[in-house]
Amino acid sequence: MSFVNGRDTNGGKADSSGLTLTFLGCGTMGIAILGGILDSLSTGSQETASATASSTSTAVPTPRRLPSRFNACVRRPESAKRIRKELGHYSAFQHVTIREKENLIATQAADVVLLGCKPQMVAGILHAEGMREALTGKVLISICAGVTEQQIESYLAEIGASGCTVVRVMPNTAAAVRESMTVIATSNPPLSEETDVLIAWIFTRIGRVVHLPSNTMDACTALCGSGPGFVAVMAESLAAGAIAMGIPRDEAYLMAAQTMRGTTGLLLAGEHPAILRDKVSTPGGCTIGGLLVLEEGGVRGTIAKAVREATVVASQLGQGKSGVNGTRR
Ligand SMILES: NC(=O)C1=CN([C@@H]2O[C@H](COP(=O)(O)OP(=O)(O)OC[C@H]3O[C@@H](n4cnc5c(N)ncnc54)[C@H](OP(=O)(O)O)[C@@H]3O)[C@@H](O)[C@H]2O)C=CC1
C-alpha cells in the first residue's frame, strides 16, 4: 500500500529536472536524513547549521540535479505513521511517498537508493524478485553498520544487477538536529563528480562531512555512529554527580548538556583537548582534583576501549552473524 502525501506525485518518479531518492528502510536514521533534506528544500537553505559554523562543509556545491521526489519504504503501518508524524510539517513533504512493502516499485522509480534498514536485512532486500532490473545502473548509498561495499557488490553480482555505484556512508543520530558527524567512504575508482557532489550535498543537510578510506569505516562507525551513546553516558555521569551534591535534576541535565556543548565549541574552534584540560586546571584547584579521580578510574582507557570494542562488533554486523556482542574473553 502506498500513501501519496501531496499533489502531482507521478508515482514517485522523477520529473525531468529532479532526482528521485528512495529510502529502503526509513526509521530513526532514514527519518533524520530525509528530514534534513526536506528542511533544506522547504526553506531553500543550501547550508546546514553546522556548515555555517565554519565547517569545511561550506565548500559543498549544489548538485546540478537535486533530489525532488522521495519514496520512504517500511513494512509496518506504525512505521509509516511515524514518518508522517515526524516529517509531515515540512512543505516539501508533499513530494514524499510512503510505501509499505513496496520496495520494488520504489526502487524502480529511483535514481538514487539509500539503504536505511538494519544490516542483517540488506541481503534479503537486495535479493527480492525484480531488484536486478530495478537497481541496474543506479547509485546505492548504504548507511548500514558493518556492511562493506564489497558485500553489497557481491549481492548485486548474485542477482545480476550491473553498473551500480555503491557508496558507504556512516552518519549519526544527531542528524535529527542537523549535527551529524558523517563519514563518506572514498570510492575506488573515484565517484563521478556529479555523484560525489550529490552525496556530499545530501549529507551536509544533516551536519558535517569528512571523507575517509573504506577500510576505516568500522572505526568511524564506533566513533561517530555509536559515539552519541558514549557521550550520553558522560552527560548522565556529570549530571548524576551534581544531583548527588544537591543540584535539581532538570537543571543538572541542562547544565551537563550545555557544558558539553560549550566544550565541543572550543574543540571545534581548534583547541586541542589536552590544552583545554590544562587551561581549566588551576594549580591547587578543584578541576585537577576531579581529573585525577577520572584517571584513577581508568576513564580514558575505558572510553578508548569502548570505541575499540564497538569497532570490532561493527565489523561483524554485516556478516549475518548472531551474538556479535558475545564476550571475546
Ligand atoms: N541508529 C543509529 O544511531 C545509527 C544507525 N545506523 C545504521 O542505520 C541503519 C538503520 O538504523 P535505524 O534507523 O536505527 O533502524 P530503525 O529500526 O529505526 O529503521 C529501520 C527501518 O527499516 C525498515 N525496514 C525493515 N525491514 C525492511 C524491509 N524489508 N523493507 C523495507 N524497509 C524495511 C523499518 O520499518 P519496519 O519496522 O516497518 O519494517 C524501519 O523503517 C542500520 O543499518 C544501522 O546500522 C548508522 C548510524 C547510526
Ligand SMILES: O=C(O)[C@@H]1CCC=N1
Ligand atoms: O549500534 C548500532 O549498531 C548502530 C550503528 C551505529 C549506531 N548504531
